[in-house]
Amino acid sequence: MRINDKDLNHYYASLSEIYKLEGINALLYWDQKTYMPPKAAQHRASQLALVDQLIHQRKTSPELQHKVQDLLQCEGLKPEDRINLQRTNYEITRNQKLSEEFVATRSRLQAECYSLWIEARPSSSFKSVAPHLEKLVELARQEADLTGYSEHPYDALLEVYEPFSRLSKIKPVLLELGGGLRQLIDQIPAKGQDLSSAKEEDYLAENQHQLNLAIASDLGFESDEGRLDVTAHPFASDMGPYDYRITTRYDETDFLSAVFSTLHETGHALYEMGLPKEYLGSACGRAISLGIHESQSRFWENCVGRSKPYARYLHRLLGRYLPEAAENFSEEQLYRAANKVQPSLIRVEADEVTYSLHVVIRMLLEEQLISGNLAVSELPDAWNDQYKNHLGLDVPADCDGVLQDVHWYTGSFGYFPTYAFGNIYGAMMHRKMRSDIPEMDSLIENGEFAQILSWLRERVHKFGTRFEAAELASRASGMPVSSQPFLDYLREKHLG
Amino acid sequence: MRINDKDLNHYYASLSEIYKLEGINALLYWDQKTYMPPKAAQHRASQLALVDQLIHQRKTSPELQHKVQDLLQCEGLKPEDRINLQRTNYEITRNQKLSEEFVATRSRLQAECYSLWIEARPSSSFKSVAPHLEKLVELARQEADLTGYSEHPYDALLEVYEPFSRLSKIKPVLLELGGGLRQLIDQIPAKGQDLSSAKEEDYLAENQHQLNLAIASDLGFESDEGRLDVTAHPFASDMGPYDYRITTRYDETDFLSAVFSTLHETGHALYEMGLPKEYLGSACGRAISLGIHESQSRFWENCVGRSKPYARYLHRLLGRYLPEAAENFSEEQLYRAANKVQPSLIRVEADEVTYSLHVVIRMLLEEQLISGNLAVSELPDAWNDQYKNHLGLDVPADCDGVLQDVHWYTGSFGYFPTYAFGNIYGAMMHRKMRSDIPEMDSLIENGEFAQILSWLRERVHKFGTRFEAAELASRASGMPVSSQPFLDYLREKHLG
Numbered sequence: 008m009r010i011n012d013k014d015l016n017h018y019y020a021s022l023s024e025i026y027k028l029e030g031i032n033a034l035l036y037w038d039q040k041t042y043m044p045p046k047a048a049q050h051r052a053s054q055l056a057l058v059d060q061l062i063h064q065r066k067t068s069p070e071l072q073h074k075v076q077d078l079l080q081c082e083g084l085k086p087e088d089r090i091n092l093q094r095t096n097y098e099i100t101r102n103q104k105l106s107e108e109f110v111a112t113r114s115r116l117q118a119e120c121y122s123l124w125i126e127a128r129p130s131s132s133f134k135s136v137a138p139h140l141e142k143l144v145e146l147a148r149q150e151a152d153l154t155g156y157s158e159h160p161y162d163a164l165l166e167v168y169e170p171f172s173r174l175s176k177i178k179p180v181l182l183e184l185g186g187g188l189r190q191l192i193d194q195i196p197a198k199g200q201d202l203s204s205a206k207e208e209d210y211l212a213e214n215q216h217q218l219n220l221a222i223a224s225d226l227g228f229e230s231d232e233g234r235l236d237v238t239a240h241p242f243a244s245d246m247g248p249y250d251y252r253i254t255t256r257y258d259e260t261d262f263l264s265a266v267f268s269t270l271h272e273t274g275h276a277l278y279e280m281g282l283p284k285e286y287l288g289s290a291c292g293r294a295i296s297l298g299i300h301e302s303q304s305r306f307w308e309n310c311v312g313r314s315k316p317y318a319r320y321l322h323r324l325l326g327r328y329l330p331e332a333a334e335n336f337s338e339e340q341l342y343r344a345a346n347k348v349q350p351s352l353i354r355v356e357a358d359e360v361t362y363s364l365h366v367v368i369r370m371l372l373e374e375q376l377i378s379g380n381l382a383v384s385e386l387p388d389a390w391n392d393q394y395k396n397h398l399g400l401d402v403p404a405d406c407d408g409v410l411q412d413v414h415w416y417t418g419s420f421g422y423f424p425t426y427a428f429g430n431i432y433g434a435m436m437h438r439k440m441r442s443d444i445p446e447m448d449s450l451i452e453n454g455e456f457a458q459i460l461s462w463l464r465e466r467v468h469k470f471g472t473r474f475e476a477a478e479l480a481s482r483a484s485g486m487p488v489s490s491q492p493f494l495d496y497l498r499e500k501h502l503g
Numbered sequence: 504m505r506i507n508d509k510d511l512n513h514y515y516a517s518l519s520e521i522y523k524l525e526g527i528n529a530l531l532y533w534d535q536k537t538y539m540p541p542k543a544a545q546h547r548a549s550q551l552a553l554v555d556q557l558i559h560q561r562k563t564s565p566e567l568q569h570k571v572q573d574l575l576q577c578e579g580l581k582p583e584d585r586i587n588l589q590r591t592n593y594e595i596t597r598n599q600k601l602s603e604e605f606v607a608t609r610s611r612l613q614a615e616c617y618s619l620w621i622e623a624r625p626s627s628s629f630k631s632v633a634p635h636l637e638k639l640v641e642l643a644r645q646e647a648d649l650t651g652y653s654e655h656p657y658d659a660l661l662e663v664y665e666p667f668s669r670l671s672k673i674k675p676v677l678l679e680l681g682g683g684l685r686q687l688i689d690q691i692p693a694k695g696q697d698l699s700s701a702k703e704e705d706y707l708a709e710n711q712h713q714l715n716l717a718i719a720s721d722l723g724f725e726s727d728e729g730r731l732d733v734t735a736h737p738f739a740s741d742m743g744p745y746d747y748r749i750t751t752r753y754d755e756t757d758f759l760s761a762v763f764s765t766l767h768e769t770g771h772a773l774y775e776m777g778l779p780k781e782y783l784g785s786a787c788g789r790a791i792s793l794g795i796h797e798s799q800s801r802f803w804e805n806c807v808g809r810s811k812p813y814a815r816y817l818h819r820l821l822g823r824y825l826p827e828a829a830e831n832f833s834e835e836q837l838y839r840a841a842n843k844v845q846p847s848l849i850r851v852e853a854d855e856v857t858y859s860l861h862v863v864i865r866m867l868l869e870e871q872l873i874s875g876n877l878a879v880s881e882l883p884d885a886w887n888d889q890y891k892n893h894l895g896l897d898v899p900a901d902c903d904g905v906l907q908d909v910h911w912y913t914g915s916f917g918y919f920p921t922y923a924f925g926n927i928y929g930a931m932m933h934r935k936m937r938s939d940i941p942e943m944d945s946l947i948e949n950g951e952f953a954q955i956l957s958w959l960r961e962r963v964h965k966f967g968t969r970f971e972a973a974e975l976a977s978r979a980s981g982m983p984v985s986s987q988p989f990l991d992y993l994r995e996k997h998l999g
Contacts, residue, residue, distance in 0.1 A: 027550045031527060038530060042538075046728040047746035054523045054743065061557070232542040247550065250543035 010081040015088065018074055019289065022095070025065050026288025030247040032058045037252055040238040056114065063102070063110060072099045087291045090473060094290035104153045113146050117418045124416035131405040133387050136416065141383040143418045144376050151377065161377045164421035168297045169428070171475040174374065177424050184427060184490035185367040185397065191494065192360060195348050195501045210329055212237075212257040218328035219255055219269040222321075226307060227460045228253070228273050232280070241268045243275035243304075248284055251276040262332055263344055266321065270312040274304035277460060281468025296476040297422070301429025302436065303463065309359050309430075310437040310496070311459070316452035318342035323454075348501060350398040352407040359430075360497050361398065366427040368393040369412075373420050432476070434493035435484035436467070506577040511584065514570055515785065518591070521561050522784025526743040528554045533748055536734045552610065559598070559606060568595045583787045586969060590786035600649045609642050613914045620912035627901040629883050632912065637879040639914040640872050647873065657873045660917035664793040665924070667971040670870065673920050680923060680986035681863040681893065687990065688856060691844045691997045706825055708733075708753040714824035715751055715765040718817075722803060723956045724749070724769050728776070737764045739771035739800075744780055747772040758828055759840055762817065766808040770800035773956060777964025792972040793918070797925020798932065799959065805855050805926075806933040806992070807955070812948035814838035819950075844997060846894040848903040855926075856993050857894065862923040864889040865908075869916050928972070930989035931980035932963070 032055060039051050065071065075096045079089070120139035127136040151160035159174045166172065220235055228235075232249040243253045253272035255265045278300055286292030294300050311317055318341040325333035325341075336344070348358050354365035372389055375381035381389055390409040391402045402408035414422050440462050441447055450458055466483040477488045486492065528551060535547050561567065571592045575585070616635035623632040647656035655670045662668065716731055724731075724747070734750040741747045749768035751761045774796055782788030790796050807813055814837040821829035821837075832840070844854050850861035868885055871877035877885055886905040887898045898904035910918050936958050937943055946954055962979035973984045982988065 024553060027546075027553045030546070031531065031550055031554070034530065034534060035527065038534065042730060042732075043742075044726070044728045044730055044746055047743060050523075050526070050743035050746065054527055057520060057523045058527070230540070232540045234538060234540060236538075246539075247543060247546035250540055250546065 008081050010078070010083040010088075014074065014078060018071075018078060018092070018095075021065065021068075021071050021074075022091070022288045025062055027247070028058055028062045028065070030245070030250070032062070033244045034246045037236075037244055037246070037254075040240075040242070041236045041254065052118070059114070063107075067099060067102045069103075072096065072103075075099070087286060087289075087473070090291055091286070091289040094472065101154050104155070105150065109146075109149070109153070113143075113150075113418060116142055116146065120416050120418070121413070124410070124413065128406050128410045131410060133405045133410060136410075137383050137386075140386075140415060143415070144383060144420070147418060147420045148377060148379070159374075159378075161374055161421060164377065165424065166421075168422050168425050169476060170296055170472075171477075172296070172298075172424075176477075177428070178370070178374070180431065180488065180490055181363075181367050181370055181424060181427055184363055184431065184493065187490060187494040188360060188364050188497075189397065191497055191501070192348070192350065195360065209259045210257075210262040210332060212259060214329055215257045215259075215262055215265055218262070218324060219265055221324055221328065222266060222269050223253065223273045223276075225454050226270075226273050226277065226456050228276055228280075233276060235269065241272050243272040243279070245276070245279050248287055251279055262325075262329055263341075267308050267312055267345070271304040271308040274307035275300055277307070277463070278303040278468055281460075281464045282471050283469055286471060291471040291473060293472055295470075295472045295474070295479055297425035298428035298432060299467065299476045299479060301425055302432035302480065303429075303467070305429045306433040306437060306463070310433060311451060311456075313342075313345045313359060314448070314451060315342050316448045318345065319452045320454045346500065350400055352394070352400060352402060353411055355412075360501060363427040363430055363493075364397045366423050368397055369423040370427075373415075373423065377420060428476075431488065431490050431493050432480040432484075434496045435480055435486055435488070436463070437496060438492045439484040439486070504577050506574070506579040506584075510570065510574060514567075514574060514588070514591075517561065517564075517567050517570075518587070518784045521558055523743070524554055524558045524561070526741070526746070528558070529740045530742045533732075533740055533742070533750075536736075536738070537732045537750065548614070555610070559603075563595060563598045565599075568592065568599075571595070583782060583785075583969075586787055587782070587785040590968065597650050600651070601646065605642075605645070605649070609639075609646075609914060612638055612642065616912050616914070617909070620906065620909065624902050624906045627906060629901045629906055632906075633879050633882075636882075636911060639911070640879060640916070643914060643916045644873060644875070655870075655874075657870055657917060660873065661920065662917075664918050664921050665972060666792055666968075667973075668792070668794075668920075672973075673924070674866070674870070676927065676984065676986055677859075677863050677866055677920060677923055680859055680927065680989065683986060683990040684856060684860050684993075685893065687993055687997070688844070688846060691856065705755045706753075706758040706828060708755060710825055711753045711755075711758055711761055714758070714820060715761055717820055717824065718762060718765050719749065719769045719772075721950050722766075722769050722773065722952050724772055724776075729772060731765065737768050739768040739775070741772070741775050744783055747775055758821075758825055759837075763804050763808055763841070767800040767804040770803035771796055773803070773959070774799040774964055777956075777960045778967055779965055782967060787967040787969060789968055791966075791968045791970070791975055793921035794924035794928060795963065795972045795975060797921055798928035798976065799925075799963070801925045802929040802933060802959070806929060807947060807952075809838075809841045809855060810944070810947060811838050812944045814841065815948045816950045842996070846896055848890070848896055848898060849907055851908075856997060859923040859926055859989075860893045862919050864893055865919040866923075869911075869919065873916060924972075927984065927986050927989050928976040928980075930992045931976055931982055931984070932959070933992060934988045935980040935982070 035051060035055050035058065039048070039055075043051060075092050078084070079092050079096065084092070116139065120136065120143055123136045123139055127133065147164055148160060151163035154163045156163040162173045165174065165177070169177075216235070216237075220230070223233075223235055224230060228251070233251040233253065236252065236254050237256055238254040239256060241254045241256060243251070245251045253269070253276050255268045255272065258264045278294060282292050282294065284292065318338045321341055322333055322336075322338045346359070348360045350361050351357055354362065357365055368390070371393065372381065372386065375389070376383070376386070387405055387409045394400045394402050394408070414420075440459065443462060444450070444458055447459065450456065467479060470479060474482060481487055484492070531547060531551050531554065535544070535551075539547060571588050574580070575588050575592065580588070612635060616632065616639055619632045619635055623629065643660055644656060647659035650659045652659040658669045661670065661673070665673075712731070712733075716726070719729075719731055720726060728745040729747040729749065732748065732750050733752055735752060737749070737751045739747070739749045749765070749772050751764045751768065754760045774790060778788050778790065780788065814834045817837055818829055818832075818834045821832075842855070844856045846857050847853055850858065853861055864886070867889065868877065868882065871885070872879070872882070883901055883905045890896045890898050890904070910916075936955065939958060940946070940954055943955065946952070963975060966975060970978060977983055980988070
């Protein structure tokens with residue numbers, strides 16, 4: 008049967024409705040973190056749950072699935088339509104495997120465990136949250152069984168964040184990366200500089216805000232289609248086309264912290280901005296995976312932002328927005344402060360070199376938890392052992408150890424590896440870009456980022472989900488997926 | 504049959520879902536007016552339309568109506584449950600009289616006419632928007648026919664904003680008010696003062712913001728359950744319990760403009776804050792009418808804000824937040840500036856005395872439009888005649904005349920009278936309050952508003968929709984509805 012345009016339009020209208028609801032949820036969340044009055048928290052949670060439910064109803068709709076399956080039988084489908092339909096069919100099939108009751112129980116337990124974690128973390132009382140965490144691990148294992156997998160239950164969880172990925176593919180890459188990093192760390196001399204301790208001075212948040220607006224805008228983040236606001240934990244999200252929002256936080260004793268957070272979140276936003284608008288809300292108009300997303304944020308934050316030419320550009324910007332900082336620190340000092348290497352306990356504060364080891368540790372622990380080889384009660388000791396092995400550190404208290412990240416306590420298992428793949432993919436692209444754009448350093452130094460962005464637009468952003476993440480990274484960079492380019496990049500920078 | 508708690512809870516859960524969606528819509532709208540990037544406008548409109556549609560589906564649900572009608576047959580209903588059920592039944596019945604096609608056509612025409620109006624206003628080109636306005640008038644007349652009325656088609660439109668009201672009840676009151684005001688205006692000597700022309704000075708928006716936060720907070724608007732932001736056209740809205748948002752705008756040459764706008768919007772918010780939270784989302788937890796809503800905003804703006812003791816309190820606040828203003832102007836000058844009386848062309852800039860005449864004019868024109876006695880093509884001339892008759896003014900151009908207000912161009916007919924009833928109800932309450940709280944003046948002067956707010960909470964806010972607007976105003980004030988207290992208040996203030 009030939010494709011009927013009316014049916015196809017009807018399908019796209021259904022996707023568009025889901026997309027609008029997702030944007031509405033993003034706004035409810037963004038507002039919750041930025042401007043919402045504190046006492047509104049409970050009602051806001053119920054509004055978020057309602058919209059989640061409306062989305063879930065649509066994403067499990069048997070009616071939509073029949074329509075999609077009929078359309079997939081038709082002749083004359085464009086390749087993009089086929090990708091979209093297949094993805095919808097896959098998602099509905101997966102979602103239908105989880106009963107409404109399962110999803111509701113999971114949501115409730117996630118919310119409860121999150122609240123307990125908020126209380127448990129400052130006092131390092133892992134035991135008070137352990138029973139709930141155990142239930143969330145059990146639910147994750149059930150989810151894997153319900154949705155199915157061919158090799159390892161962990162694959163079914165990875166799939167949510169990194170479609171088409173598998174433990175058997177990512178683990179060797181991450182272990183190789185881990186080995187390379189440990190070697191490298193041993194060779195890197197203790198250098199780098201901590202600006203906050205170098206000079207006691209207050210860098211007013213308002214001035215930092217102007218600086219960060221300029222940083223984002225120079226990269227290509229347009230103020231008529233985006234915003235930069237302040238939150239406790241920076242994030243990027245979008246409410247729809249031409250509505251990209253990033254957040255940062257200002258430490259008045261350390262202006263660099265916001266600079267790198269803004270570069271990172273701008274990277275995420277630029278990816279979303281560059282997705283093909285003609286497929287808005289359908290698979291072809293979406294990001295392929297969190298790993299690729301993270302490659303974009305880390306590319307701008309690290310490959311660009313922590314480079315020598317960027318330090319020179321930043322120094323000029325400081326002259327305009329934080330003149331006292333420009334006076335206190337030379338370009339070289341900025342560069343060294345941005346590239347201090349020091350094994351530490353907290354992932355989100357880790358430097359570019361040691362960061363991925365935090366991820367390797369978490370992947371190994373997640374694998375054991377989901378395999379059933381590690382009990383939740385044994386998790387803190389296992390965590391501390393891993394930190395000793397990989398980073399040579401003793402963990403003095405669980406607040407700086409197993410309780411530091413929110414992910415597991417909201418039921419997210421399989422998320423962490425995407426952070427390390429961001430580094431790996433980003434470095435592959437960076438290597439290719441340096442050969443494609445030989446004048447890259449001088450462009451960065453002059454604050455001219457259009458050519459760099461355009462490279463990413465053409466080789467990554469515009470493809471949406473048309474290639475799997477690993478294939479996309481390989482096509483963009485012209486090399487197979489491996490941790491080598493990232494290790495080479497670090498070696499050259501820190502030992503070169 | 505005895506009432507079954509499960510059925511009743513199910514009913515309240517349905518209302519709660521509608522209430523959450525209404526709060527979500529309020530957030531989409533608030534964000535659109537405050538922080539949304541400009542290029543997101545089109546997608547935001549589609550998100551708003553989607554949530555409107557989700558609400559409309561629920562508010563016309565035959566399933567919900569059957570449930571409600573069954574519950575209404577039960578014995579053992581609490582009076583509040585009965586009021587809620589009756590109101591839901593009434594609303595579903597009314598909404599079902601308008602077909603989905605009718606509602607969709609109306610929404611589309613409203614949006615189109617609004618866009619045309621935005622373009623037509625600056626150039627005074629009424630003719631370019633007239634054909635669309637004609638269609639909206641025709642739809643309003645159709646709406647009246649479809650939903651039904653016993654006396655006048657205008658009643659069916661009034662009902663949306665002022666339930667249980669009728670033209671035959673409001674028109675005599677407004678005409679009496681108009682007559683009284685015209686008499687009064689002739690007697691008021693040209694006094695008052697315009698601060699902006701008195702002294703050329705910039706009052707920084709940031710300092711004004713601190714001042715207005717203090718103004719709102721002193722009245723009882725708590726920062727942990729509300730926000731004050733900046734928009735082109737100030738408004739008040741709420742996203743749910745403990746989430747009340749008001750907006751204002753800052754004119755750096757005239758600090759008083761924001762002060763009165765903040766007092767006004769805070770009045771709206773305090774009413775919402777005072778509604779009974781145990782009936783959240785049901786009729787008993789809602790405002791009874793826009794007229795009562797406006798009585799609260801105008802009470803704080805005018806009866807309190809434009810009083811002599813408030814001028815003294817404001818002068819003290821200025822000393823703290825805008826010291827240059829406190830130096831430039833005496834308490835007496837602030838009071839006179841707040842009470843300048845001068846017939847003028849623009850409703851939203853009108854003073855306390857002439858304001859209601861703008862409303863009388865609009866009511867008379869609306870009545871004729873909806874009766875079919877006035878064609879849209881004749882509207883500008885009719886408008887200008889009314890301004891000559893009631894305010895003695897010539898209208899030089901339609902931008903300052905028939906094109907000045909958005910209401911008609913978005914299909915709102917029957918809305919305007921609520922503004923004048925706000926003045927009438929507010930003055931009735933004010934008279935009673937002055938006798939109940941003899942020390943009111945000194946409380947205001949000292950910035951102690953708790954007792955005043957508590958009076959409004961006990962006599963107005965806490966009743967939700969339990970009494971019709973006119974009855975609520977009469978009960979609160981202990982007097983029948985009439986324009987006399989408002990006229991007396993103005994006479995005493997401006998001629999006393």
